[in-house]
Amino acid sequence: MQTKRISRMPAPRRLAAHIAAMSFCLTGVASMANAASFDISSVPLYLGGTIEPNILFILDDSGSMQFEAIPESLTWTYYLFPPVSNMYGGSIYDNRIIQFSDTSARNVQVRSSHNNKIFYNPNVTYLPWVNQDNAAWANINPFDAPFNPQNYSRGKWNLTTEKSYNRWRNDSGTNDTARTYWPITFYVYKGSGAVDNYRNYVKYQIRGTAGYRQDLNGGSETTVTTFPWGRSVAQETQNFANWFSYYRSRILTARAGIGRGFAAQGEGMRVGFGAINTDSSTVDGLAGGTVIRGVRRFEGTDRAGFFSELYGHTIPAAGTPLRRALDDAGQYFSRTDDRGPWSTTPGATGGTDLSCRQSYAILMTDGYWSEGSEYDARTSAARDNNVDGVAGSAITGPGGESYTYSATSPFSDSYSDTLADVAMYYWKRDLRTDVENRVPTTTINPAFWQHMSLFGIGLGVEGTVSPDAAFAAIDSGTTIPWGNPLEGTTAVKDARKVDDLLHASVNARGGFFSASDPDEFAQVIKETLESIGRRSSSASAAAVSAFQLSSESKIFRATYESGGWTGDLAAYALDPVTGQPTATPSWSAAALIPAHGSRSIFTWSPESGGTGVPFLWSSITTAQKGYLNSDARLLNYLRGEQLHEVGGAGDGVFRARAGKLGDIVNSDPAYVASEDFGYATLSGIPLAQRTAYVTRKNSTAFKERPGTLYVGANDGMLHAFDASTGVEKFAFIPNSVFPYLKELADPDYTHRYYVDGAPKVGDAWIGTSWKTVLVGSTGAGGRSYFALDVENPNAFGADKIMWEFSHAELGYTIGQASIVMTEGGDWVAIFGNGYNSDSHKAQLFVVRLSDGALLARLDTGVGSTTTPNGLATPVAVDFDQDGAADMVYAADMLGNVWKFDLTSTAAANWKVAFGGKPLFQAKDSLGNAQPITAKPQVAALGGRGVYVYIGTGQFFERGDQGDMARQSLYGIKDECGRRVTGSDCEAATGSSKVARTNLLEQSITYEYRLTVGDKNWGLRQVTNRTMSPTSPEKGFFIDLISPRLGVQGERVTEAVSVWSDRVIFVTRIPNSDPCSFGGSSWLMEVDPATGGRLDFAAFDLNGDGLFNMADWVPLLDNEGNPVLDEDGNEVRTPPTGILNEDGMMRMPAVLRVGDTVMKNMTDTSGQLVQIPNKVPFSLGRQSWRQLR
Template sequence: MAALLLPALHAQAVDPIALPSAPLYLAGGVAPNLVVTLDDSGSMAWGFVPDKMVENAKVTSGCSYPLLYKYDEDGPLTKRYFLSGDYNTQYYNPTTTYLVPLKYDGTPYSTTFSSAYTNGFDTGSTPVNLASAYQPTLGFQPKSKQCYARHPDIDSGSSKQFSSDTVNVPAYYYRYETGGTAGCTVASKTNEACYVYTAIIGASEQQNFANWYSFYRTRNLATVSAATRAFNNLPSTMRLAWQALSSCNNFTSSSCNGWDTNISTDHRIRALSASNHKENFYKWLEKLPASGSTPLRAALGRVGAYYSTTSGTNNPYAEEPQVKEGTQHSCRANYTIMMTDGIWNGSNASGVSDNVDNTAKSLPDGTSYSPSAPFKDDNSNSLADVAFYYWANDLRTDLTNNVPRSPRALDKLVEDGKTIPTADYFNPKNDPASWQHMVTYTVGLGLTTTLPELDPALTWAGNTYTGSYADLASGTLNPLWPVTGTDKPGNVADLWHAALNGRGLFFSAEDPKSLSDAMQEMVNNIISRSSSAASIATNSKKLDTSTAIYQASFDSGNWTGELEAFAVKSDGTLGDSLWKASTKIPAAASRNIKTFNGSVGVDFAWGSISADQKALISENELNYLRGDQSKEQNKVNGTFRTRTSLLGDIVNSDPLFVSEENFGYDKLSGTEGTEYVTYIEGKSSKTPVIYVGANDGMLHAFKTSDGSELFAYVPGLIYANLPSLTKPNYSHKYYVDGAPTVGDVYYGGSAWKTVLVTPLGAGGRGVFALDISTPDTAFSESNVLWEFDGTSASSTPNDMGYPVGSASVGRFKDGKYYAVFGNGYGSANCRSGLFMVQIDAPSNVKFFDTGVGACTTSATQNGMSTPSLVDYDGDRITDAIYAGDLQGKLWKWDVTSATNSVWGFAAGGKPMFTTASGQPITAPVEVGPVPSDASGKAMVYFGTGRYLLNGDETNKTVQTFYGLLDEDKVVTSLNKQSIGYEDANARVVFDGNDGTVNWKSQQGWYLDLLPPSGTAQGERVLSVPLLRFGRVIFNTSIPSADPCVLGGTGWLMELDAATGGNLTYSALDMNSDGLFNEGDYVVIGQDNKGNDIKSPVAGKASGSMSLNQPTVITAGAKEYKFNSDIKKGISIITEKSGTSNPRSSWRQLQ
């Protein structure tokens, strides 16, 4: 059976356990810092883009309003194009959907066509009836009333004069039309004859116009609206600070005001989850002024200086800023976003006075920087110099340099002892800095047309890395980057240059939609960088077919997944990659995807799903999940999350190889047994398939020969969460996260079928079953058997938690085949229990409630882990079931009767065993034969420990590995073993009671996972043990308590299965010479004559934490154990093989 990785759980006071949304072992659990800088200059009040559209404006003498302009006879206010989104991109554009901004709690603002607020964030402002009293806006100060602009076709009474009179008309806009007798072309946007007056008609367009009017018609309003949406879904752990260019500009002060000075907020760094911090940010946003200048360099310099703070509660690295300094985590990343509509001017950045990007230097990691494109320029004190300075210098020399690099593949190179190639290191798309530094993101509003004023060859084409980027990066284009001390339109290029030097992104936004998109993309990029703690971390799931290893992995930067096949060479080493499943997904229209509509299996297509399901997901969302990428954000008018791969992340789902498995049912009597012989013979012609669940909402079936997808299945139980996968601000969730299990079933008592049973794991409270008898030729709707959510005559959904792990499938004495699984974690009643669902009659359900567990506190909550089915006498019929729970109770169920109504708990209805102090059992048990000098049913092996809840990684409670003799009674007495020797690479177990177990008075043995020092390391067992040749083999895990360290370490342990003691021979090739002899021993001390005492080892250190059972391939006298760690590394350990187990009648079924 493939190994199991359990996802993290999060306990909440008296609520049922809630599963977290991402793997617990990811490093980078340290939330990043983000400082947002928004433009509060006077031009932000304008209702037009770009600036040069209105070049003759001046403040009208005596005007009582702060922003009132008049123009000469040829001014733009006599022109239709000023009132068309086709030219003035700030004006209403009917092709754009203007989304209402969001309040801090996610609820939307509102406005109406008949009563539209002149400032949607100031509901005290006088509303306007846009059906009759509309006047276009030239400029609007958010603190005051607006002034108006009109076109002569609408207001013939003052065709050439701009004033503040009160002539009102119905809302309108002009639409540019090409063709016609006027010779209208794309290049003739100023030809008045090409513009057609258009009224606002229809409820939908009227609402859209009202949204634009109240929230987007000026640069200030559009910026605030975009920000409210982009920042609304920042993770609550994100640490945020804010400032404006001219106001709210002192990070040593806790007082930050907008245009409403009655509202003061503390704008310094704090977690968004901190009391009122997010609400305060939104209060400031909604009162963003528009009355200052544009000192960009000084503003960016303030952020860099802030990130250089070394001590105090206002230190950005403080554990809880503004409350306590605590532990300063060295891997905390620093980001800044700067948005402006203007050309920088004003003060230099304090402390940055040189041409930094054109000065050779040694970077903090020892890499030499020689001035080169696109970083260098010939000017000092530019915005690009400021960005480069705070990227290239170690802002905290007192902290370890372990900030995650981007992409995280760069970290993997360094971890593997390799050097990052120069081309990758100095690629502006990458951030190789591991020292504390600042990453700079910039966005300019309405500045695209001014770029060529610096250099005609400088063009913007939609994102940082298109347009002129290739020429800038290669040095082919070497523009005269802006000279400091001048204030001219071409200075906007410095925003682009600063983003390149600061290893961030630059956006030039020309209209409210592109501004909103830019804000969202910057936020998404920061979230993805900060969450990419294990860029290609693996879920450590793999299996073998003796010739290949299949490894599933995921990239937490974009939550994509991979299933990769590797050849295994004759010497046990890995060969080349054979295929990657992510490249084998068919086109959307060609994929065979099924689902369950609540009653039967159907196509995963809009015309097939139920009405209830259509209420949960739209047609476009469904098509997206099928693989349609036409509506992703990188496409024209796309709104869905952009995917780099259609295969979602594979975290906790074991890949399952299915081919010619023989479950031994030929031993059954009658036609059931004889027909199985024929069924097995037919398997030889079937296509071998790998099954795995992914968090793209599907179970996938891949052909092992080439990795191509045969079919996929979307469980009906997860529809409510499917739309989240399409969101640009997607935050990871689990979907099909459990491990699939396969079994042959005499279906309906008439025909053999191969059935796949898969729990949803952390993806949902449920289990589903599929008929995979013919996966390559005929997987259809009829192959969908059932889905189960806990509802039955003997149970309710309150009994079903998240069934983490896998199920088991077996034949029982009543002649039926059942899927057996624990109730998992987080059930509404917080108890543990076991489900049995008859495969071919899913309404026949048996639920065994232990009655143990309560929702009183987090410590009293319970849940059952994955069960193990056992056949004692070799007739291939299940005799017993074993499983452990969170309260440390090992349960056994007696199912030996042909009458299923008498099945129940063994050991007199009590737990077979309770661990010391309730050590939790979260991994399946392994069941093996009884030692020759003992008598009983079986030996049961398992380790304890939990890596499920937030905070478990720091728990140092001593955990234990147990070997118990099952004598159909409660186990009470065990022999103690201990770890007596440990060095950096090896362990030796010291035997208690002279290395034996007194089976007359004892019922097994135990080994505390405690080093000889007596200092607990938090070591635990999180995977099922393995029995080989009289040895019990298991991996231990020691999670790192440092959130800056990925995963942790552990040990591969091999003990005598009968006694738990040290082996008397060398089983591990410790010196890698291919031999198993005393050369593999370790010196554990000296005798009284000073001679070395040597011993075989019982444990070998693992450099990185592995959470799975080792995979074994036997080759003669050797066998190779493949261990996959959470960094996607695969270690190969050579071990001594052995003879077959002499107790051939005994069998653990799964």
């Protein structure tokens, strides 16, 4: 798992120990663009700068690719049908073929797909090749079948007529006697017995229009009209013809698979083409070898040109110079000119070299590399001196990080002049020292410098080392027994040369796959390209299994790949001493999704008052079937069936998916096990219910309730995963997303959101017992909330779906609910109305949890069709700690911070506080309203009263990346708290209770970089203006304006975290730099009463594990000059903020690790940022309670 530590921090004194605050991430949501509506983005906004990777595909054009058998042990002859001279554009080998004889062991073996993996297999439907647009070539005419479908002039055959030939090889030698045979002859192994005994086979043959079958163990020949696998004679003839012309040899099978794999890809990659026997070439103005076409964006004429080379390239009777070819590829990626592969305009001058572009070589081969100096790497440094056995030089990144290759297992060996040496030479060296090192890293590839990664793909080759073991050793360091590929017998060396290709792939931190049959090979090519094309990112927050670290602790992270819009939820075990996650996940949910027929998937049927039903064709409504085009295949596709995907064995009508789990973007995973919500001690809850809560809490069933993770995905489902195994328990599809589900199957799918909201889980008294209830939302995917009874997730069924709620005034539900009890004793879900409701006014919804009935809709009256508005996530507060919500705070898009009065036992008396006016209106210094999309946080600061903390800014509409509006962080006093009487609390005298002019201003004064020890920090300072508890100020504000760069569009889109001695918040600064993962973030920590600079060290800058004045730093001005006091001494202060430049961060999940508390924060680069803190000490009983 990729992790990075920014700093260590001192002991937090947590202000509200019983706060369970809701939070959500507003980072790109679904589109509903019309006049005076919010133009919600349908993709994550920070992906606008995705960098297309370079992919150089290198074809094995050695002579063995002409062979018509796999594996090598079956190549008693090169061909199985009389070869046509020049059929692949070059010379051919000896033209003897295995004699057609039913009693020949070699014949039945080599003409049976059980042994010869590329021979005709009647259980496979052989599809024609495809063009660059995935359109299939025509079926082959059996009466006119070409030996090479790219060029009919090189020979063709009538496969249905008897042939004669006189160049044979039999079991004992050769034969030159003219003999007749029928081309459509194949043998099916009976499943037992020696494979070299012809009696263990059944012969099938087509002669003209008639089919025949004969058991070779003494059986008589019989006529066949329908073959055992279901085809008629005509259909079998057609299938054999397609195999003969499109798959008969290694090169034909390879072209079929490569073509299908590349045709299934989009345009978001840059592809080049090479062939290993291209000794010299000139590409984009420079001479070299192997490379025939330089990388280009995979579109238009360049895409067509790739397919033309793939299908038409000459295959000579030549050797296998893999080492030379890989060296040539490395030299190509070492180009520094502006027409080279790092440029934005490869092949043309004037482009810009991007420092974060990834470059891959895919080396495909059917055999073992050739020995001899003429086949060596041309670059002496790549072939000599045992490159992978020697440590590398230190390479430094832009943030001061450093990496030095260490010659350890599984990378090193003691041999020179190997393919692994060549791969290492172009991996461990910085190929572009003139360009910043900002290449994205992965779990297995730490290279942040410009380098070449390698994917090795073998066609029908096997070595002695397990690829899984070899790649696992990257993490474990296990010794891998690499043999010397230049020593031993031919058989030993050949096996070691296959291992050397694997070794090269490990050294270059790519991947390795080997396949034999055509379908398997096509899938390998497709998966390789998809793994390269996908860009891993994360927008959802991390989750931990418990606050206290133990040997069982895990951290859970949701990620997604934007190339194919697939997602994953992975669990990482945590070191019980350090809290560091393992590099390899304990499980990956995406890899464990059950077969489509075995999944427990449910939906909501709105008919007859509404009920939960299985997501099966027999259960959904007629209207829902209509949304699925009345096609049961589409429902099965959504359940995970891949039969009818493009490139699949079925009709090929649905979008091909690399995985069954959709992308998880803004839905934060919720972990639920046997949490105690504390309801047994709250006086407002009836005694019988409190007693029942204790009984439930102490029951074995509750104590042993298995941990479950709930998360929404953009495959249309809310998923529940077993936290121990990662296996999906069940999934739920809201009715509100049905109109859009069919889009998921469109081969031209354009991303949108489906179930993108963060689920909220809590306990509630439902009917006559306590239940754990999940309230989820569709986020930007629809306009609904839903509730599920998850008391027993292992016994979840349709009857556990409680309700789905929609309303004309409920917009896109980009927010999260609260689950609370009211003063009247009703358990409810409370949520804001989101964005693009019918009236566009900000409104608060209160829905009864047991049945989804609307109890109250509190309309602020603010917003219109010309000035659209909407209410974000609310927070409920229980001031008197009786267990019932007293007040609710929430903010809107026009900068209003609202307070809602729920102190009455009657819903009809609930109202907007302060006479219908907001507590506060957020406006910048120019008077412009500042939108608020974050949830407020509320805290009591002793004698200073109640504070409401909120940050401003948005990041969900198209164009928000470039929004340069001024945003702020506010701490606002609510002097009324729970009090609702008195003129000062019954109404506001102005437009709001508190105005900006009533607040103390703090400013960001300095930003600079400073090296402390071996780390280079981006640091920030704010002022430390003070106010006393009796000061007239009613809070504070900090404008997020850089003193060095001015207004950058910095904003706060998440709830802050409040501790007794500080307010912690994360800002986001989007930018258009395609190498920045969408932007950067500041982690800020300020005084909770004043918003000013802290008077203690909040960050362990020197890394000594202490938080003291050694972590104070010289105050530098924005030009880097020391700030001096009046006596001429350097001013030293603790910094207020630290910079994360490698992506925009999320607020943390907190985990106790011994004497520290670890903050775990994800960022948009896909990494986990870890920040250690000391364990907070208890503050005693709180005077108020913020509800879950």
